[in-house]
Amino acid sequence: MARFRVNGTAQELDIEPEMPLLWALRDELGLTGTKFGCGIAACGACTVVVNGNPVRSCVTPISAVEGAEITTIEGLAVNAAGGLTPVQQAWIEHQVPQCGYCQSGMIMAVSALLATNPAPSDAEIDGAIPNVCRCGTYPRIRTAIRSLTGATA
Amino acid sequence: MPMNRRRFLLGTAIAGGGLLLGYATTRPSKHHLANATRSGNDAPFLTTWLRISPDNSVTVLVPHSEMGQGVLTALPMMAADELDADWNLVRVEQAPATDLFANGVLIKGFATSLGVSIPGFLDGLASAATMKVAEIMNMQITGGSSSVRFTGEQGMRVAGAAARQMLLQAAAQQLQVPQSELSTRLSHVHHEASGRSLSYGELAGAAARFEPPASPVLKRPEQYTLMGRPIPRIDIPAKVDGTAAFGIDARPAGMLYAAVKTAPVFGSRLASVDSASALQRRGVVRVVELDDAVAVVADNYWRARQALDAMAVSFEATPNDGVTTQSIFAQYDQALQGELSEDVEKGDTPAALATASSVVEATYRVPYLAHAAMEPMNCTVHFHDGRCDVWTGTQDNLGIRGRVASVSGLDENAVTVHAHYLGGGFGRRLPNATNTIDQATRIAMQFDVPVKTIWSREDDMQQDYYRPAVTSRFRAGFDAAGRLTAWENHYIGKNEPAEAAHTPYDIPNQSIAYADSPTHIPFGAWRSVAHSQHTFFLESFVDELAHHAGQNPYQFRLNLLADKPRHAAVLKAAAEQAGWDRNLPAGRARGIALQESFGSIVAQVAEVSIGEAGEVRVHRVTCAIDCGRAVNPDTVRSQAESGVIFGLTAALYGEISIDKGAVVQRNFNDYEMLRLRESPDIDVVTIESGAALGGLGEPATPPIAAAVANALYILTGQRVRELPLKNYRFTAAPSERA
Numbered sequence: 001m002a003r004f005r006v007n008g009t010a011q012e013l014d015i016e017p018e019m020p021l022l023w024a025l026r027d028e029l030g031l032t033g034t035k036f037g038c039g040i041a042a043c044g045a046c047t048v049v050v051n052g053n054p055v056r057s058c059v060t061p062i063s064a065v066e067g068a069e070i071t072t073i074e075g076l077a078v079n080a081a082g083g084l085t086p087v088q089q090a091w092i093e094h095q096v097p098q099c100g101y102c103q104s105g106m107i108m109a110v111s112a113l114l115a116t117n118p119a120p121s122d123a124e125i126d127g128a129i130p131n132v133c134r135c136g137t138y139p140r141i142r143t144a145i146r147s148l149t150g151a152t153a
Numbered sequence: 154m155p156m157n158r159r160r161f162l163l164g165t166a167i168a169g170g171g172l173l174l175g176y177a178t179t180r181p182s183k184h185h186l187a188n189a190t191r192s193g194n195d196a197p198f199l200t201t202w203l204r205i206s207p208d209n210s211v212t213v214l215v216p217h218s219e220m221g222q223g224v225l226t227a228l229p230m231m232a233a234d235e236l237d238a239d240w241n242l243v244r245v246e247q248a249p250a251t252d253l254f255a256n257g258v259l260i261k262g263f264a265t266s267l268g269v270s271i272p273g274f275l276d277g278l279a280s281a282a283t284m285k286v287a288e289i290m291n292m293q294i295t296g297g298s299s300s301v302r303f304t305g306e307q308g309m310r311v312a313g314a315a316a317r318q319m320l321l322q323a324a325a326q327q328l329q330v331p332q333s334e335l336s337t338r339l340s341h342v343h344h345e346a347s348g349r350s351l352s353y354g355e356l357a358g359a360a361a362r363f364e365p366p367a368s369p370v371l372k373r374p375e376q377y378t379l380m381g382r383p384i385p386r387i388d389i390p391a392k393v394d395g396t397a398a399f400g401i402d403a404r405p406a407g408m409l410y411a412a413v414k415t416a417p418v419f420g421s422r423l424a425s426v427d428s429a430s431a432l433q434r435r436g437v438v439r440v441v442e443l444d445d446a447v448a449v450v451a452d453n454y455w456r457a458r459q460a461l462d463a464m465a466v467s468f469e470a471t472p473n474d475g476v477t478t479q480s481i482f483a484q485y486d487q488a489l490q491g492e493l494s495e496d497v498e499k500g501d502t503p504a505a506l507a508t509a510s511s512v513v514e515a516t517y518r519v520p521y522l523a524h525a526a527m528e529p530m531n532c533t534v535h536f537h538d539g540r541c542d543v544w545t546g547t548q549d550n551l552g553i554r555g556r557v558a559s560v561s562g563l564d565e566n567a568v569t570v571h572a573h574y575l576g577g578g579f580g581r582r583l584p585n586a587t588n589t590i591d592q593a594t595r596i597a598m599q600f601d602v603p604v605k606t607i608w609s610r611e612d613d614m615q616q617d618y619y620r621p622a623v624t625s626r627f628r629a630g631f632d633a634a635g636r637l638t639a640w641e642n643h644y645i646g647k648n649e650p651a652e653a654a655h656t657p658y659d660i661p662n663q664s665i666a667y668a669d670s671p672t673h674i675p676f677g678a679w680r681s682v683a684h685s686q687h688t689f690f691l692e693s694f695v696d697e698l699a700h701h702a703g704q705n706p707y708q709f710r711l712n713l714l715a716d717k718p719r720h721a722a723v724l725k726a727a728a729e730q731a732g733w734d735r736n737l738p739a740g741r742a743r744g745i746a747l748q749e750s751f752g753s754i755v756a757q758v759a760e761v762s763i764g765e766a767g768e769v770r771v772h773r774v775t776c777a778i779d780c781g782r783a784v785n786p787d788t789v790r791s792q793a794e795s796g797v798i799f800g801l802t803a804a805l806y807g808e809i810s811i812d813k814g815a816v817v818q819r820n821f822n823d824y825e826m827l828r829l830r831e832s833p834d835i836d837v838v839t840i841e842s843g844a845a846l847g848g849l850g851e852p853a854t855p856p857i858a859a860a861v862a863n864a865l866y867i868l869t870g871q872r873v874r875e876l877p878l879k880n881y882r883f884t885a886a887p888s889e890r891a
Contacts, residue, residue, distance in 0.1 A: 032404065100391075132821060138828070
């Protein structure tokens with residue numbers, strides 16, 4: 001029996017220990033905000049936060065998150081004032097998403113970065129956010145992050 | 154502009170005193186029938202577009218798919234502006250996938266009446282020669298950068314203007330004043346003289362009793378209140394909190410999951426399957442054999458995939474098992490030696506080449522490309538009670554309804570398509586690219602519960618409808634006075650848009666011809682379709698000619714655009730914004746390129762350097778675009794940024810290669826994508842020329858590859874005639890080293 005917490009709620013699942021967290025979230029718990037993109041940790045669409053760290057859930061076996069606290073896009077704003085976190089608000093203000101499919105992973109990766117490094121340099125942002133956006137929202141992602149860190153171009 | 158005779162402007166009352174109005178693409182009798190078939194308290198659907206309710210809300214029904222291009226916002230803006238509606242009271246609904254909400258007539262009708270080519274995605278569904286009303290009735294297509302240009306300009310605006318006129322008539326009657334004394338603003342009709350006003354909601358029921366005007370007067374640009382303003386997109390809030398529902402997120406009750414293995418060589422068939430071990434695995438329900446594939450259906454996608462991967466599967470040999478990228482390009486070379494078909498013939502090119510004082514020759518090639526939309530291909534289908542429900546994200550909900558009906562043998566009216574957001578389209582989710590839909594339908598036909606078929610990234614990479622590989626050969630001649638007098642271009646495979654290989658430059662003798670050289674690799678529309686290959690060829694070769702003539706590549710182009718003032722203006726705008734004449738730091742160079750596509754003209758300047766490993770670095774891209782006029786300026790910018798990055802990704806990395814008849818690349822680790830760290834600053838300049846609206850989803854994609862390659866020539870002295878750039882290790886010329 002796998003035991004972990006998702007967005008503050010304790011979960012107990014009778015699933016194979018090698019099942020990736022992604023499919024446990026999507027197919028077993030119905031949390032479809034976390035996206036399947038590549039299955040090999042190459043795109044970041046499946047990024048969730050595990051104990052404060054950004055993790056590619058498509059290659060993270062459920063056995064690796066035993067007892068962990070997991071935050072998905074659905075749980076990001078649970079305790080935020082105004083219903084959305086500053087990252088989510090910046091994403092709206094700068095009209096970042098296009099198709100939107102990669103944005104859950106983007107927002108989770110950026111949230112994890114800013115939680116540990118509130119004023120990252122451009123190089124640190126580049127290193128921490130290697131996620132793929134096929135619509136090419138990168139210029140707006142950078143602008144939105146800069147708006148949160150007080151940095152300018 | 155001529156009105157399409159197949160359309161009818163119709164209005165009707167709805168329950169509780171509202172007004173429903175729109176342009177119909179079907180005869181009125183059909184709407185009465187449709188309305189009669191609806192029961193209960195539902196507002197009867199007349200046809201497309203807008204509904205004014207007694208609570209003063211306006212609902213706009215959008216018959217196109219949202220895939221990030223902002224269509225769910227731009228089209229309602231156009232209707233609401235003509236209506237003088239309060240944007241805060243406007244609601245947007247996806248039009249249902251029924252033929253009352255088809256948009257094919259608009260696209261086809263207006264594409265024809267405007268004299269532009271029929272978008273290539275209509276190929277096979279409705280060719281220009283064989284198109285029948287019955288066929289175009291069944292399209293709800295989103296592609297060809299057409300939604301705002303056609304549905305918006307010819308549908309949404311007209312419907313909004315007509316509704317406003319009917320509301321004014323109703324108000325004049327109710328207030329007993331001449332209509333000329335009335336004005337409209339923020340969903341109200343005002344009578345300034347008496348200070349009285351009525352809301353649209355109060356007037357809607359009475360307005361519905363008037364005949365819609367045959368040709369409502371549209372606003373002039375200076376009267377717009379919404380068009381031209383950067384309105385936040387309505388789909389964005391759901392895309393930051395995980396609630397936006399993509400096809401892959403559908404979860405109908407009792408659903409099972411299918412993973413599929415398809416024959417790697419296109420056209421091959423399933424030979425044998427050993428399913429015994431799979432069936433013993435946890436959660437596996439059934440193994441389904443199809444003609445060219447085998448599927449495992451389980452209670453969880455991962456379980457289905459694991460079981461499939463563990464299964465021994467073999468496919469039949471085919472005559473194409475030896476095909477490689479090299480053999481395809483060799484086949485192309487041979488085809489170009491054979492008989493060619495005419496594309497453009499102007500003047501006497503052979504004579505001009507024979508008498509030229511200098512001739513420049515070059516051969517260009519580009520590889521196949523995959524779409525690689527972020528949302529892997531998927532489709533959920535449920536057969537029950539002689540009917541079928543389909544959940545998927547598609548560029549044509551009606552087309553998919555028809556496709557599922559024909560694959561399953563059901564009547565179209567027994568198929569319900571539940572529209573979802575698309576996790577990227579780019580042409581991959583058009584209705585002539587349905588291999589996933591077909592498989593999902595055939596698998597689900599064997600069940601009475603919903604089955605969601607999900608392709609892995611590898612499945613999508615290896616079973617796409619690829620942007621075709623193309624070879625293009627050029628010869629150009631200059632006369633003794635240094636004038637460019639001859640242009641010869643022979644290329645492989647004429648595709649849509651038909652004018653993609655045509656040069657905009659004023660060259661007196663032109664001979665453009667093509668050879669067909671079919672392969673077994675499936676091909677389809679890839680963002681900007683044939684422009685994506687030909688703009689790289691055309692704008693690189695023109696750059697070669699400029700350097701051959703010893704001229705500044707920007708000035709060389711400008712000199713050849715004397716009869717094309719819009720093109721010249723866009724080129725100038727890009728050059729000026731980019732500081733074309735200003736010096737750059739050592740080690741950097743600029744390249745320029747220009748293309749008209751889908752009614753918009755785009756010029757781009759790329760600022761490029763060579764990295765330590767000899768790789769290409771693109772620092773800044775200036776993109777000037779003349780799309781006539783910007784409906785939502787922020788969406789113009791975002792689509793330009795998106796188009797640049799899509800085209801730049803292809804230029805730097807895009808390469809699908811063929812070996813043993815199959816696609817070699819599998820996932821994002823060997824089909825690389827541009828990422829944040831490589832993303833250039835993009836400066837978008839919008840030119841409001843006032844010309845007919847041009848498209849936006851595609852036109853920014855074509856020029857960037859040539860702009861970068863042209864900068865690389867200045868930096869390195871090396872002319873790039875094949876893509877992608879990742880296959881080169883560049884060295885900066887001594888004069889350009891930082």
